[in-house]
Amino acid sequence: MRKSILVFIDWFDPGFKAGGPIRSAVNFVRHLQHHYDVYVFTSDRDLGSSAPYDGVKTDTWIFYDGPAKVLYCSPGNLHWKYIREVINDINPDHIYLNSLFSKFFTIYPLLISRSVGWKSHVVLAPRGMLRKSALQYKSLKKKLYLRVFKWLSLHRHISFQATDDTEFNDIKKEFGDTVRVTQIPNFPAYVQAYPGSLPKKPGELSIIFVGRLHPIKNLHFLLERLRGLKGRALLTIVGSEENKAYVGQCRSLSASLPGNVRVKFEGEKPNHELPVIIAAHHVFCLPTQGENFGHAIFEGLSAGRPVIISDQTPWRELVAVKAGWDVSLTDSIGFERALQDMLDMEQVQYDEWSGAAWKYAHQFSTASDALSQYTLLFQ
Template sequence: MAGEKRNRIKELSDMQRAGRQKILMFTDWYEPGFKAGGPIQACKNVVAGLKGTYDFFVLCSDRDLGDQVPYKGIPVNQWIKTETGVNIWYASPDFMGKRRLLKLLEEVKPDFVYFNSMYSFKYTLLPLWILLNNRYHGKMILAPRGMLHKGALKIKYIKKVVFLKMFLLIGWSRKIIFQATDEQERKDIEFFFTGRANVAVVEDIPTFNDQPLQERSKEKGSLKCIFLSRIHPKKNLHYFLDLLKEVDHDIEIGFDIYGSEDHHDYAEQCKKIAASLPPNIKVRFMGGVPFNRVFEMLRQYHVFVLPTLGENYGHAIFEALSTGLPVMISDQTPWRNLEPLKVGWDIPLQMKEKFMDAITRAAGWDQREYMEWSEGAYTYAKEYLQELHALEKYRQLFSSPETKSILLFTDWYEPGYKAGGPIQSCRNIVNILKGEYEFYIICSDRDLGDQAPYQGIPVNKWIRNEAGVNIWYASPDFITRNRVKQLVENINPDFVYFNSMYSRLYTLLPLWVLLWNHYSGKIILAPRGMLHKGALKRKYFKKYIFLRLFRFIAWHRKVIFHATNKQEQKDILFFFSTKAKITVLDNIPNTSLRQWRSKIKRPDELSCVFISRIHPKKNLYYFLKILTELGSDVKLVFDVYGMEEDKNYAKDCRQLSSLLGTNIRVDFKGPIPYDQVFATMRAYHLFVLPTLGENYGHVIYEALSAGDPVLISDQTPWRYLENKKAGWDLPLSEKDQFKEALGKALAWKQEEYDEWSRNAFELARDSFDIPRLHDRYRKLFG
């Protein structure tokens, strides 16, 4: 025995060196068991489909569901290698303990661990606890197998809900990947785990009947029905038996029930109903049937029946369809809209009359009608299997790296828009990476300057939007040390990203919480141009003291600064010395597909637009002052879009604009949502932004991509524009150059303007290598 054990350990080591990845599968029952039905089939078919790619180790009970004795002739509590090359450990009831499981894990060293149940103590909860407690670093996948469906939860509801709340509270739901077999199960998982769960939708692999369709004899007025499932309240057998009481006496129905009596009292209830049925209804309880006889049994009947309270898949339903049996099932399975296809019925359980109509209609089929539906069922199953591609999805599930999480703090996020570029910076990072990372965003519940929160958006709770991003809209009094600490502990993020340099609630407080609690992940801080000399002109002394303090307490050594260009890198180094860690990485622009379009342009007419916050940093007053110095022969329209962030500054701008002559019309339009910016830009000839400093300038990119040449300061990354005939980037000390640029723009004729407009569009289009940028952001969060 000792020699066999040494040989087995050597064999396991050889597998490790061979390079094939190993999957350890925990399941209460496995073949030759059959009484548990679909969950056994689900595991068996995954193993059969992938055993050529992975080494499988299946750990299961040594007996079938409900049995008191183990399988005959099968050794227990040791690895057995089957003829198909699968390793199985049939565990006796007293085997599953902490030390023994730890020893098995050390022997197998699995790359992946797969759990085939939500609630099983021995084959899910105990091994999952051991893995987490011992800091297992592989991927853990849990398949709830429909156990979170509302129908399944009706049984022992309070006990299950308390368990699920505990599962969420202790954070296990964030440390595994849930396998949902359809979209409904994904919703069920996210309902209980509040959008924090990592869910992969991968359909079950069914067993297909490989025999050709066999014609069955069918006489009008009679029907042979089969129920093939566990006799358990969830399967709802009594519902159909009660319906049979209402069948017309001139219809003869044979109803055979196959399945283990999983719930003794419920089985007795069903037998009692069956015994009370009229003589034209013949019901037989046939007991369980092994998998290798399922198709043989199904071929003897006309219709398959399963009025279930809920199935995440329904292997027996597919097996019935694949043998040409139309099905009569509830609408609580993934198999929907069957009647129009003439393959069966999926009927709401509250609509008993529709079930009765289906029974009467099926009994009334003659041979020709029945074969039409039978062929429809067979063809439906065959086409479903051809389109499934489930094996490829399982390979992805067992190969792709575990999704890492990014916690992003930002003062404002969509649907907010008044803060401009910083919102777009975050939004574009999320959009380009959301398929590879799980994003959690904590932001204010209102837009910049607003007194009221966004309408219709719940606050102080996680919301998962349609794009799959988790957002917490925080009320003004929500962000405190303890709450931030709790949120971070719940998410356990791999990365934390701060979208501001000075924000007290959305940078400084959470950064302090992270460092105080010895957070071990990567912290990234994006100053967003707030260290630029132009931005520092406002409240200079206050900002200077803060930055000195930031450096004095050495926070700059504990974060990675995200600079969006070389100038911002220099600004960071100026304040924090060469000890600051910096990644220089361009902002991500809006990559939506756009086309150039010509705009009408007449000489001596010009429409200009400013879209940005009305704030001293954006320097709108400077351009208005230039307009007051233009001659009376200049005809110009200048529309200003943006929120008045600095009311006094906005008032000064309005007063100055009122001094302009009638030849120059200035209109303050107010802020506009981001999704209207591009269309608004297209209505003008020239974009204006004499800013004191931008680390990027999303709105400049938007203007160029709309075909607007730009008139901007030289305090942005957009440089040497005149050489490219796409605009001007001018020193703020040279007002005459701004006037000269306006004169050239006014003089443009249609052909010359089209040239500059097209150049602007092409500059935006060609300014970024999006795949390369995507890859560099992966490295930042790598």
């Protein structure tokens, strides 16, 4: 008899505004649904939306892309009693939480599991929320929450999943060396065939930025680095404008750039449209303050586009394989140099880097041992 996993996550496919966590959960479900009975409990609308998804049945289990089932919960049923009934009805072997601070999709499942004596094995994936760069926002509320979390000893009864060395160390630092932490990378998306290179003239460059317009994604840093470029550059920005003050700052910065640099704000786009959008640009840029995986970065590489990113992601030593650059955020000159190198590239060199970026993603995807590691976690 197959074991069951009940996944809790605030937003799930067809949502896309919450970014990477949704993609992590979708890849998780698609890889594990043929080995476990997988159930996903999520909300019936996207991040910040006041209306439910079109054409999606709510408050009932429906099949999702295979044998896995999803329950899109309406706001009226997001309460303790209903969530407890869902857990009791499924009676899962494992509960998998995809957030640290969510009221309905982490706190309630944890407290319900505690109230019944931890009948299910609970795994919590913090999704980068313990990074210093993430804890600096709404810091007082988060510190209080973590204090209560530890006072209730919740961390002593669950397992944590870290996706890289940084997250492993962050969990240990916050909850102590005795907590159970398993380090397993996120499932990568399937890498399609190489989409080909793009025409590339020296002195011309198209850049794509994909991410929430929030200080943690560091768009303002990228905009400042464009100021001194020698040549013509176009930056396309794709992402939800969740922080209005920050968006205003970035728009003002873009308006102050010299005439050889153009900036387009394209707003948010569904995940299924991103591969084509990314592939239409020469290079993917994301000077993020921290990613525990960076699905958009992986999509850039999968599209055969070199990336210029910060060193605060798992994607490192990229120059050595000609897949891009991972530059310290303290090295603004190094970031500008990487952009200028890309701008100056001619066709033959660009073709080489484009092919190398795709090869890097393809090799990562085929070499991933995530399935066997998750199988050990969910024994």
